[in-house]
Amino acid sequence: KAGVTQTPRYLIKTRGQQVTLSCSPISGHRSVSWYQQTPGQGLQFLFEYFSETQRNKGNFPGRFSGRQFSNSRSEMNVSTLELGDSALYLCASRSTEVNSPLHFGNGTRLTVT
Amino acid sequence: QKEVEQDPGPLSVPEGAIVSLNCTYSNSAFQYFMWYRQYSRKGPELLMYTYSSGNKEDGRFTAQVDKSSKYISLFIRDSQPSDSATYLCALLLYGQNFVFGPGTRLSVLP
Numbered sequence: 289k290a291g292v293t294q295t296p297r298y299l300i301k302t303r304g305q306q307v308t309l310s311c312s313p314i315s316g317h318r319s320v321s322w323y324q325q326t327p328g329q330g331l332q333f334l335f336e337y338f339s340e341t342q343r344n345k346g347n348f349p350g351r352f353s354g355r356q357f358s359n360s361r362s363e364m365n366v367s368t369l370e371l372g373d374s375a376l377y378l379c380a381s382r383s384t385e386v387n388s389p390l391h392f393g394n395g396t397r398l399t400v401t
Numbered sequence: 402q403k404e405v406e407q408d409p410g411p412l413s414v415p416e417g418a419i420v421s422l423n424c425t426y427s428n429s430a431f432q433y434f435m436w437y438r439q440y441s442r443k444g445p446e447l448l449m450y451t452y453s454s455g456n457k458e459d460g461r462f463t464a465q466v467d468k469s470s471k472y473i474s475l476f477i478r479d480s481q482p483s484d485s486a487t488y489l490c491a492l493l494l495y496g497q498n499f500v501f502g503p504g505t506r507l508s509v510l511p
Contacts, residue, residue: 321499331445331489331501344498355479378444387433387452387493392444 289315292393294379301401304367306367311361312379319343320362321390322354328338334377337362369400404428407490407502416511420477424490424502427471431500433493434466436475439504440486448488449475480509 301307318339321344322334333346337356339383354401360381366373376397380390402421407424414420422436433452437445449464451457457464465474473492477484 294444316417330503333498337496350455382481387495389433389435389447389493390491390499391447392437394442394444397442 292379292381294373294393294396295376297394298397298399300305300401301374302401303369303371305324305369307398308378309366309377309379309398309400311362311364311379311381311393312334313393314391315385317381317383317391318360320356320360321380321382322362322364323380324348325378325395326374330400331378333365363389366398371400374398374400388393405490405492405502407507409503411508412505413509413510414480415417415500416480416482416509418480418509420446420475420478420480420484420506420507420509422488422490422505424473424492425471426473426492426500428492428494429471430496431471431494433495434464434473435491435493436462436464436473437489437490437491438457438486440474445489479487482509482511485509 295310319338321324321336324332336344340356353366356362378395380392382388405426436449439445454468461478463476487504489504
């Protein structure tokens with residue numbers, strides 16, 4: 289079974305621009321979560337989508353948004369980029385079994401200059 | 402007090418050593434416990450998943466949960482240079498979000 293796929297792997301953007309990251313979950317997984325990982329803050333939860341609906345949201349500003357499509361693929365958008373948005377953005381999917389663990393992709397490394 | 406605490410390391414051990422990685426947590430309601438391994442420039446990979454107190458073995462890895470002490474451990478036997486990575490503990494409360502430890506960086510020296 290193919291794992292979680294994230295594209296692109298690397299992105300360099302300038303302040304003020306916007307960016308869209310893409311995630312394809314493991315086949316059959318309908319829950320997709322997004323995390324931001326930085327050396328200082330560790331893994332921070334952005335949001336979770338299930339069946340095209342946002343189920344949970346972390347403490348990030350409205351510049352961070354996401355959506356999920358009917359095939360469970362998900363995108364995350366960050367508008368008006370700031371230097372502090374430089375991070376590894378990880379997507380994770382999980383099965384519909386109650387309390388199943390997360391399975392992560394290899395992330396998108398975003399650098400904002 | 403942070404929800405989950407984990408010694409950030411780095412922890413350096415010689416090849417073949419037994420490694421002990423630990424997390425402590427403050428909320429006794431956590432029910433599910435995971436360990437992830439993350440190599441540089443990769444995403445976290447699920448190593449162990451358990452929900453009961455006691456030990457769970459998988460090859461060279463043993464996950465130990467002590468709910469009464471709010472303490473979880475991951476033991477690696479016969480450690481190899483390929484085990485060099487950052488190890489993250491993760492906890493889950495039923496119906497809530499996952500909570501991750503900050504990770505421990507492990508280096509196994511040949």
